[in-house]
Amino acid sequence: xxxxxxxxxxxxxxxxxxxxxxxxxxxxxxxxxxxxxxxxxxxxxxxxxxxxxxxxxxxxxxxxxxxxxxxxxxxxxxxxxxxxxxxxxxxxxxxxxxxxxxxxxxxxxxxxxxxxxxxxxxxxxxxxxxxxxxxxxxxxxxxxxxxxxxxx
Numbered sequence: 001x002x003x004x005x006x007x008x009x010x011x012x013x014x015x016x017x018x019x020x021x022x023x024x025x026x027x028x029x030x031x032x033x034x035x036x037x038x039x040x041x042x043x044x045x046x047x048x049x050x051x052x053x054x055x056x057x058x059x060x061x062x063x064x065x066x067x068x069x070x071x072x073x074x075x076x077x078x079x080x081x082x083x084x085x086x087x088x089x090x091x092x093x094x095x096x097x098x099x100x101x102x103x104x105x106x107x108x109x110x111x112x113x114x115x116x117x118x119x120x121x122x123x124x125x126x127x128x129x130x131x132x133x134x135x136x137x138x139x140x141x142x143x144x145x146x147x148x149x150x151x152x
Contacts, residue, residue, distance in 0.1 A: 041089050042089070044090055044099065044104065044145050046090045059081065078091045078092045086106065098144030101146065103145065103147055104148070105147075105150055106150065107152050125139055136150040
């Protein structure tokens, strides 16, 4: 797919001549690229006051790095984490219910080492063998949210 774009001063794509869009973001090309360009982050809900427990799991075991939240958002609680290009936001939900079906799926570089670390921490690991040729497991974070881990 060929995409030629012009970048505006806001860092957004500019429209071709004669195009109409209410938000002013359009394409300068004869080929139209996909509307969604990338996934910026995934948000997983945690209960109020769960930040330290979340750190022990996501930073301590999964080896995410915590990123300082902007001051205006920090007052809401929760955490922002990253691992390489992967961004994970843990947001406080005052009426928290764990996500047992919807879940993020992380591709893990040192898959077997992570499984050992999880076992040492007594985190239940559930193998998922229903996709031929794909090594993957499911675990729950300390709040019961389902997390998928995939071996590349």
